[in-house]
Amino acid sequence: MEEDSPDRVRLGVDVGGTFTDVVLVVAGDLTTAKVPTTDDQHEGVLRGVEAACDRAGVDPAEVAAFRHGTTVSVNALLEGAGSDAALVTTEGFGDVVEIGRQDRPALYDLSAEKPTPLVPPERRHELDERATPDGVETPVDPDEVADLVDSLEGNCDSVAVSLLHAYAHPDNERAVVSELRDSLSVPVSASHEVLAAFREYERTATTVADAVVRPVVDDYLARLEAGATERGLPAPRVMQANGGIAAAETVRENAITTVLSGPAAGVVGASLFEERATAVARDAGDAERAGRDAEGDGADAESAGRGAESERDESAGFEGLVTFDMGGTSSDVSLVRDGAVERTTEANVGGHPVRIPMVDVHTVGAGGGSIAWVDDGGALRVGPRSAGADPGPACYGRGGDEPTVTDAAVELGYLGADTTLGADLELDPGRSGAVLSALADEAGLDTSLDAAQGVFRVANATMTRAIREVTVERGHDPREFALVAFGGAGPMHAATLADRLGVGTVLVPPGNGVLSALGLLAADETHDAVRTSRRSLADLDPDAVEAVYADLAASVRADTTDPDAATLDRLADCRYAGQSFELPVEAPDPFDPATVRERFHAVHERARGYRLDEPVDLVNCRVTATIPGEPPTLAYDPEGDPLVGKRDTLFESGFYRSPVYRREHVPVDTPVDGPAVFEGGESTVLVPPAWTARAATDGTLVLTAGGESA
Numbered sequence: 001m002e003e004d005s006p007d008r009v010r011l012g013v014d015v016g017g018t019f020t021d022v023v024l025v026v027a028g029d030l031t032t033a034k035v036p037t038t039d040d041q042h043e044g045v046l047r048g049v050e051a052a053c054d055r056a057g058v059d060p061a062e063v064a065a066f067r068h069g070t071t072v073s074v075n076a077l078l079e080g081a082g083s084d085a086a087l088v089t090t091e092g093f094g095d096v097v098e099i100g101r102q103d104r105p106a107l108y109d110l111s112a113e114k115p116t117p118l119v120p121p122e123r124r125h126e127l128d129e130r131a132t133p134d135g136v137e138t139p140v141d142p143d144e145v146a147d148l149v150d151s152l153e154g155n156c157d158s159v160a161v162s163l164l165h166a167y168a169h170p171d172n173e174r175a176v177v178s179e180l181r182d183s184l185s186v187p188v189s190a191s192h193e194v195l196a197a198f199r200e201y202e203r204t205a206t207t208v209a210d211a212v213v214r215p216v217v218d219d220y221l222a223r224l225e226a227g228a229t230e231r232g233l234p235a236p237r238v239m240q241a242n243g244g245i246a247a248a249e250t251v252r253e254n255a256i257t258t259v260l261s262g263p264a265a266g267v268v269g270a271s272l273f274e275e276r277a278t279a280v281a282r283d284a285g286d287a288e289r290a291g292r293d294a295e296g297d298g299a300d301a302e303s304a305g306r307g308a309e310s311e312r313d314e315s316a317g318f319e320g321l322v323t324f325d326m327g328g329t330s331s332d333v334s335l336v337r338d339g340a341v342e343r344t345t346e347a348n349v350g351g352h353p354v355r356i357p358m359v360d361v362h363t364v365g366a367g368g369g370s371i372a373w374v375d376d377g378g379a380l381r382v383g384p385r386s387a388g389a390d391p392g393p394a395c396y397g398r399g400g401d402e403p404t405v406t407d408a409a410v411e412l413g414y415l416g417a418d419t420t421l422g423a424d425l426e427l428d429p430g431r432s433g434a435v436l437s438a439l440a441d442e443a444g445l446d447t448s449l450d451a452a453q454g455v456f457r458v459a460n461a462t463m464t465r466a467i468r469e470v471t472v473e474r475g476h477d478p479r480e481f482a483l484v485a486f487g488g489a490g491p492m493h494a495a496t497l498a499d500r501l502g503v504g505t506v507l508v509p510p511g512n513g514v515l516s517a518l519g520l521l522a523a524d525e526t527h528d529a530v531r532t533s534r535r536s537l538a539d540l541d542p543d544a545v546e547a548v549y550a551d552l553a554a555s556v557r558a559d560t561t562d563p564d565a566a567t568l569d570r571l572a573d574c575r576y577a578g579q580s581f582e583l584p585v586e587a588p589d590p591f592d593p594a595t596v597r598e599r600f601h602a603v604h605e606r607a608r609g610y611r612l613d614e615p616v617d618l619v620n621c622r623v624t625a626t627i628p629g630e631p632p633t634l635a636y637d638p639e640g641d642p643l644v645g646k647r648d649t650l651f652e653s654g655f656y657r658s659p660v661y662r663r664e665h666v667p668v669d670t671p672v673d674g675p676a677v678f679e680g681g682e683s684t685v686l687v688p689p690a691w692t693a694r695a696a697t698d699g700t701l702v703l704t705a706g707g708e709s710a
Contacts, residue, residue, distance in 0.1 A: 008064035010632060011052070011233070012520035013045050014262050015071050018328020018369050018389045019488060021514035021682070022048035024056050024063075025521060028635035031056035032514045034488070034682045036389035041072060042224040049233065061232030067245055067520035068236040069262040072220045073213040073255055077118075078350045082212035083157035086123040088148065088176060089204065090164040094124040096201050097208055105351065115351030118208050123156060129172045131165040133534070140172045142179075149183045159184065160211035162191035162204040167532050170196075187214045194254060195355055197620055198532040202355045209354055210256035217255035221248050237525075239265045241358035243341050244526020244626070250559055257356060259349055262516050263325060263332040264341075264359040269519025270323040270484040271336040272631055273509050276700050277318050277482035318505075319480040322467055324497065325516065326490035328369040329386040333466045334361045335476070336484075345530075357528045357624075362470050366462040368406040368489035369393055372455045374442045380451075382458045394431040403439045403451070405459050405489065407432035411452035413649035413658070414492055414686050419679060449650060460493055464500045471501075475609075478503055486515035491685040495674075495703050499688070504706070510634055510699035513682025522631035525566075527559040530622045536577065537593040537616045545591045548621045556625035566625040573620035574600040576612050582619045583607055593618075636699035640665045649675055651688055666695045 010025045015037055022033040033052035038044035045068070053060050076082035087097065098117045106112040125148055130138040152159060159180055166173035170192035177190040189211040195203050225235050225248065238251045239261035251258050320337035335342045344360040347353075365384020369392060372382050382405060391399035393406040395415075409415045410432040417429050436448035436455075445451050471478040479502040485494030491508045498506050511518045529552040533545060549570055557563040570589060573582035574596065585599040597616050605611040642665035649658040656675045663680040666672070671694045674687035678701060685701055687693045693703050 009058055009062045010065045010067075010521050011049065011063045012067045012069075012265075012517040013048060013236075014069040014239075014265055014514070014516040014520060015041050015045065016262060016327045016516075017071070017330065017367070017386060018392065020044040020048045021517040022052040023511060023514050023517040023521065024052040024058065025632045025634070026056060026058060028633050029056070030511050030518075030632075030634050031058075032511055032517075032682050034514065036392075038389075040223075041070065042220060042227055045224060046227045046231065049231070059232070063233050065521070066228065066234050066236045067239065067523070068224070069239040069265045069516060069520055070217075070220065070258060071262055073217050073258045074260055074349060076213045076216045077209060077259070077352060080116075081216070082118070083215040084123070085119055085158045085160055085208060085211040086125060086152055086156035087119045087204070087208055087211075088125045088127065088159060088161045088163075088180075090130060091126040091128050093164060093200070093204075094121070094126045096204055097124075100201055100205075118205075118212050118352060119160070125151060127163070127176065129163060131163065131169045131172055133165055133168050136169050136171050140175050142175075145176055145179045148176075149180065152180070152184060152186075156186060157215050158186050158211040159188045160191075160204075160208045161188060162200075162207045164200065165198075166190075166192045167196045167198055167203060187211070187218070189214060194256065196529075196531045197355065198534065199355075202353045205353045206256060206355045209259075209349070209352055210254065213259070214252075214255040217258060218252050221252060239520055239523060240526065241347075241356060242343065242526050242528055242624075243268050243359045243523060245520070245523045245629070246525065246527065246559070247561060250527075256354060259354055259356075260347075260358060260361060263334075263361040263363065265519040265523065266325040266332065266486060266516035267323050267334045267336065267341045267359050267361065267519070268523045269515040270321060270325075270334075270486060270509070271339065271341055272519075272522055273484055273507050273700060274318075274321050274336055274339055276507060276696060276698070276702075277321055277484075277505065318482045319476065321507075322471060322478060322481045322483045322503070324463070324467065324483055324485050324490050324494060325487040326463070326485075326493060327367050327487045328489070329365070329367040329388065330363050330384075331366050331463050331466060331487075331490070332361045332363050333463075333470050334359060335470055335481075357530075357622075360470075362466055364462050364466045366405070366459045366466075368404065368409075370405050370459065372403045372405070372408070372439055372451075372458070374439070378444065380439075380443050380454045380458055382455055382462065394435040395427045395429065396425060397428045397431060400431075401435060403432075403435040403455065405455060407435055408452035408455035408459075409489075409492055409684075411436050411448055412456065413647050414677065415684060416647050416660070418645075419684065453650065453652075456493075456496075460496055460500070463493060464497055467497065467501060475607075482507055484509065485685075486512040486683075488513050488683050491678075491683055491701075493686075495686065495688050495691050495705075498703075498705065504704060506703035508685050508701040508703065510636065511682075512685075513680065518632070522629055524629045525560060525627040527556040527625045528622065529555045529624075530620050532619065533621050534617065534619050537574070537597050537618055540593060540618060542591045542593065545618070545621065549587070549589075549591065549623060552621060552623035553625075556623050560625050560627055562627060565627050567627075569624045569626065571622040571624075572596050572600075572618055573622065574616050574618055576604070577615040577617055584622065587621070634698060636668070636695075636697065638665050638667050638695070642666045644679070647677060649677065651675060653689055656689065663701065664699075666701075668695050668697055670694060 191207040240257040342360040370383035393404040440451035570587040572587040642661040658675040674691040678685035
């Protein structure tokens with residue numbers, strides 16, 4: 001039986017800044033666990049696995065598939081906790097990682113500083129060698145490499161090698177890397193293996209980042225695999241930043257691919273619900289058309305025209321999904337269109353460029369554990385500093401003494417003393433009230449409730465801006481999207497954000513509090529390769545380009561667990577002659593310059609709003625190998641009375657006595673008008689006044705604006 005067969009026990013574990021989320025799926029039955037993230041992440045992972053297995057009555061040895069999303073690599077870059085890496089580069093180019101680009105991180109901030117380079121000057125080494133885009137001019141000197149070995153031995157934990165133009169002619173770099181790997185006991189990252197693409201600074205910075213995180217990732221996976229073996233678990237397969245799963249031994253060789261793997265898993269999980277959004281739009285359109293039909297034929301011609309336009313829009317459904325993942329320390333926002341997650345190769349982590357394919361996620365420092373504070377001007381601020389898992393928000397009763405977004409939710413009545421979070425963590429409203437009262441005094445507010453409302457408003461404003469950045473600022477109308485809310489805190493804020501943005505539908509998937517872990521089980525196995533091949537489409541040799549694609553295809557197939565099962569997708573990064581940026585277009589097989597040119601014109605017009613009658617250049621060739629995953633099918637069979645009580649809640653329009661429901665008991669297609677609170681094992685869903693919620697057949701909570709059920 002295949003590893004991902006739905007009849008097998010499947011395990012997904014995602015590590016967040018505050019909680020480690022675990023899902024266990026057995027024949028459609030979902031069991032979740034949420035435990036505090038530990039400093040040594042593998043301990044929290046194994047603790048969460050044991051908790052989920054205990055709840056499901058499953059022996060860990062019965063688990064057939066173990067998939068994992070980790071923050072080890074991103075933490076190493078953000079916190080400066082990576083290895084002491086050395087850089088080997090061409091003579092005269094040792095400072096490229098410090099010089100970077102001439103653009104400023106904040107154009108009008110005179111005090112803005114660039115991040116400290118990941119490799120200090122004393123660990124940068126230069127070699128007298130030279131290659132150009134046309135070939136090797138000065139071969140590497142073996143004696144100089146031998147001296148380099150002596151300099152590196154015992155003085156670094158890893159080595160990054162990035163020689164000039166090695167993306168096009170890696171002979172010198174291969175020679176250096178081969179000698180270093182034979183002579184040193186530390187891992188060596190080679191730029192032509194990590195990122196075989198031009199732009200010296202970005203290629204070098206990405207290779208250095210890989211070298212910095214590689215020993216850390218390798219050590220972490222070794223300890224996790226050892227703990228898994230002790231419990232009879234299979235070796236974990238790891239989520240990559242591109243939204244695809246890979247074997248642990250594969251990511252060990254290219255550790256930078258694990259950066260932001262957790263947020264990527266969440267977007268993959270959210271993408272499973274685009275069909276649900278389309279169904280909601282279709283149902284809403286049917287209801288609207290039925291209402292118009294019932295009104296008779298008295299409408300004037302203008303109204304009829306508006307109705308026809310509306311019907312066309314409703315039939316088309318949503319343009320896509322806005323995914324909104326609010327956890328303990330941050331909120332992640334992304335887009336899903338046409339069933340596919342949006343990807344990018346232009347990401348930065350901690351101010352350092354990381355030019356690998358990754359899910360396009362925009363992150364802001366606003367999470368449930370984000371700390372509220374008052375700045376020097378007396379303004380209320382929220383984040384980016386977080387209380388994390390230890391000590392956590394004040395209401396956790398673990399020593400936290402600063403007000404957080406979660407404390408504000410408790411004070412406003414969205415979370416109650418009887419609400420449990422994660423590993424049966426009970427909340428203490430008294431502690432929330434105390435820290436918020438102190439915040440109110442500092443901010444010049446009257447009561448702790450005023451402070452709590454202020455905290456929510458500030459946090460919501462930050463997250464609204466994040467959603468606008470991935471929609472409005474990229475030419476998308478958020479009103480044409482449905483909002484998918486997940487993470488431990490996301491569903492508490494989602495409807496309010498939707499109101500601000502004019503979004504009329506919010507989807508809260510089953511297992512939403514651990515959707516990133518669930519997304520791990522749905523992810524495809526994916527591997528990417530790129531090579532710069534700059535030439536004009538007008539005079540290139542298609543056979544030469546095909547040879548590049550053939551090499552890339554062989555490389556990515558070799559990385560897959562089953563090369564015969566892999567499908568290949570080809571992209572060509574193109575630009576108008578003289579431009580400094582590229583746009584990806586689908587590359588036909590065999591390569592046809594005329595087809596690529598027309599596709600680029602169309603893609604450029606869609607992205608930039610215009611096309612030019614100018615020559616088009618091919619810049620990079622890309623190939624992606626994919627083995628489709630097996631998304632779990634979840635059963636939803638509600639039983640029992642969902643109403644568990646009522647709670648005083650404060651919204652912008654005033655106080656309400658809101659009913660509180662157990663989410664897993666809510667019957668299908670039964671509308672519940674807001675205000676209302678739905679509590680689950682790992683998150684709380686807030687339905688404000690003038691919103692309605694109903695449970696879909698798969699357990700998705702569908703929230704619609706206007707007080708009417710879809």
